[in-house]
Amino acid sequence: MVADSKHASKDHRIEVQATMRIAASVLAALLLSFATCAQAAEKGLIIRAGDLLAQPFIDAAKSAPVTANQPVTILERRGGWASIEINGQKGWVRLLNLRLDAGPARPAASSGNPLAGLRTGSSGRTVTTGVKGMDEEDIRNSTPDYGELAELDGLGVAAADARTNAQRSKLAENTVEYLDKGRKK
Amino acid sequence: MNAIRALRSALTLGVLLALPAAAQAQFPNIGGLIKGAQNVKKLGDSFRKIGEEEEIKIGGDLASVILGTAPLLADPGKQRYVNRLGRWLALHSDRPDLPWKFGVLNTTDVNAFSMPGGYVLITRGMLDRMRSEAELAGVLAHEIAHVARKDHLNALQNGMRDSALGGFTEYVGGGSGGLGAAFKTALINAGKTMFIRGLDKDDEYDADRMGVVIAARSGYSPYGLVGVLQTLSATPDEKGFALMNKTHPLPVDRIDRLDRAMGTRLDAVSPVVEDLPSFGQMRAARATPAAPAQPVRRRPRRKS
Numbered sequence: 001m002v003a004d005s006k007h008a009s010k011d012h013r014i015e016v017q018a019t020m021r022i023a024a025s026v027l028a029a030l031l032l033s034f035a036t037c038a039q040a041a042e043k044g045l046i047i048r049a050g051d052l053l054a055q056p057f058i059d060a061a062k063s064a065p066v067t068a069n070q071p072v073t074i075l076e077r078r079g080g081w082a083s084i085e086i087n088g089q090k091g092w093v094r095l096l097n098l099r100l101d102a103g104p105a106r107p108a109a110s111s112g113n114p115l116a117g118l119r120t121g122s123s124g125r126t127v128t129t130g131v132k133g134m135d136e137e138d139i140r141n142s143t144p145d146y147g148e149l150a151e152l153d154g155l156g157v158a159a160a161d162a163r164t165n166a167q168r169s170k171l172a173e174n175t176v177e178y179l180d181k182g183r184k185k
Numbered sequence: 186m187n188a189i190r191a192l193r194s195a196l197t198l199g200v201l202l203a204l205p206a207a208a209q210a211q212f213p214n215i216g217g218l219i220k221g222a223q224n225v226k227k228l229g230d231s232f233r234k235i236g237e238e239e240e241i242k243i244g245g246d247l248a249s250v251i252l253g254t255a256p257l258l259a260d261p262g263k264q265r266y267v268n269r270l271g272r273w274l275a276l277h278s279d280r281p282d283l284p285w286k287f288g289v290l291n292t293t294d295v296n297a298f299s300m301p302g303g304y305v306l307i308t309r310g311m312l313d314r315m316r317s318e319a320e321l322a323g324v325l326a327h328e329i330a331h332v333a334r335k336d337h338l339n340a341l342q343n344g345m346r347d348s349a350l351g352g353f354t355e356y357v358g359g360g361s362g363g364l365g366a367a368f369k370t371a372l373i374n375a376g377k378t379m380f381i382r383g384l385d386k387d388d389e390y391d392a393d394r395m396g397v398v399i400a401a402r403s404g405y406s407p408y409g410l411v412g413v414l415q416t417l418s419a420t421p422d423e424k425g426f427a428l429m430n431k432t433h434p435l436p437v438d439r440i441d442r443l444d445r446a447m448g449t450r451l452d453a454v455s456p457v458v459e460d461l462p463s464f465g466q467m468r469a470a471r472a473t474p475a476a477p478a479q480p481v482r483r484r485p486r487r488k489s
Contacts, residue, residue, distance in 0.1 A: 044415070047437070047440070047441070058449055077316075077408070077412060077459070078459075079406055079408055079452060079457075079459070080408050080447075080449060080451070080452050094444075094449075095408050095411050095412070095415075096408075096411055096440060096443060096444035096447065097444070098415060099415060099418040099419070099436070099437050099440065100415045100416065100418050100419030101419060102418075102419045102420065102422075133292055133293050133294040133310075133424065133425055134254045134255050134290075134292045134294040134296065134308070134428065135294075135427060135428055136381050136427075136428060136431075138254040138255075139250065139251070139254055139377050139380050139381055139428075140377055140381065142250050142251070142253035142254045142377065143253045144246060144249030144250050144252070144253050144373060145249055145252040145253040145256070146249050148249070148252035148253075148256050148257055149245055149248055149249045149252055151257055152248060152252065152257060152286050152288045152304070152306075153245070153286060155257075155264050155265075155268050155286055155287065155288055156268060156272070156284055156285060156286040156287075157265070157268045157269055157272050158272075159272060159276055159281070159282075161269060161272070162268075162269050162270075162272035162273040162276060163273070163276070165269040165273065166269075166273045166403075166404070169461050169463060171273070171403065171404035171405075171458065171461075172404040172455075172456045172457070173277070173402065173403070173404060174401055174402050174403075174404065174454050174455070174456075174457070175402070176398050176401045176402050176407075176451065176454055177398070178394070178395060178398050179394050179397070179398060179446040179447065179450065179451075180446065181390075181394070181442070181445065181446055182445035182446040182447075182448065183445060184445060
């Protein structure tokens with residue numbers, strides 16, 4: 001009896017913890033998708049003429065031709081592909097055939113624009129009162145800071161630490177040859 | 186193979202040690218005298234072939250220059266995150282065994298730097314603009330490629346052609362005597378010029394191409410860097426981008442060169458990830474201690 005009730009309360013505790021964990025991960029997923037949505041609506045331009053494809057494959061059906069400098073809305077990035085909306089039509093183009101539209105100058109991170117924080121999914125860190133930028137003059141006038149260097153030297157992690165961390169994240173190691181320059185298109 | 190390599194190292198070291206000594210014997214006032222093409226060539230050759238220890242020392246001096254303009258971000262969590270990711274990427278470069286060190290700089294400017302010997306610095310402004318861990322991996326891998334290719338040594342040797350070659354031995358030995366100090370001053374000035382003018386443009390394209398491969402080898406989408414270049418392509422005239430824009434080819438040209446090289450060649454590399462929960466967690470974590478709200482001092486010191 002006693003053992004059973006102990007068991008029951010332990011089970012209950014585990015259940016509560018599990019529920020909280022699920023709630024936390026749902027919340028995290030929601031936040032992440034919110035951030036993804038917020039950053040996904042980007043305006044871009046086609047770099048070179050080509051085709052809008054029905055699916056993200058090189059041999060997918062062609063939906064429509066696209067021309068250089070045509071404006072698009074980027075809906076999603078997936079590997080080498082981007083899902084776009086162009087003239088009211090949705091489809092896929094190569095990510096490497098898109099540049100972003102400069103449009104009206106976006107607020108610098110230091111402006112404190114709430115959207116800047118939203119875009120990066122950060123917690124207001126982009127509101128950076130009092131932190132200065134770094135320009136040419138700063139470098140020209142720089143006095144080497146060896147105190148900070150000592151700190152930097154202490155930040156390095158061992159290869160084993162990096163490996164363990166990557167394994168925890170289930171990162172794969174792939175065999176990939178270096179690329180040559182390729183041909184002009 | 187190893188024996189050959191050891192012999193080659195020994196020969197290089199011998200040339201390196203003998204060169205300044207011989208030059209000093211020939212020209213007692215070495216600092217101002219070595220200007221002949223022969224000697225410049227020798228300096229160039231020897232600079233790229235210096236030992237790892239010497240390279241790290243040079244890298245440390247140059248990192249101190251950048252750290253003199255912006256201190257490290259006082260956020261151990263983010264610094265550790267960037268170091269683990271950076272080291273993992275560097276393990277898939279041609280120089281996995283350098284004592285790699287990565288640092289996040291506390292500045293809103295958008296930029297990233299690297300120095301000989303395995304130093305890589307990324308600004309908080311850059312970190313804030315990353316969409317995913319694969320994008321951050323792309324930026325770090327590009328910098329790692331510069332270090333692996335020794336691009337900085339190329340750039341520095343041009344800046345140092347008239348400088349105190351004879352002081353190299355003293356500099357490396359850690360002496361603070363005249364020649365060593367003269368070499369160090371010349372090195373720091375050449376480093377400043379390098380950071381202001383940038384590396385050779387072709388070296389940037391080459392580092393892009395090598396960087397995407399390093400990312401893919403490490404399990405990240407090779408298109409992360411492309412996403413970053415797209416972000417940069419939309420911000421030509423913003424103040425926080427001025428130095429980076431000045432020191433790099435146009436983002437659209439870099440995308441174009443990457444397109445030529447990549448095509449769909451890396452699409453089959455699998456498995457790769459676009460993002461990981463660790464990136465969102467790093468983003469969400471509040472800095473400990475909180476980001477400074479007080480007016481910035483010229484060179485804020487974190488140790489007191």
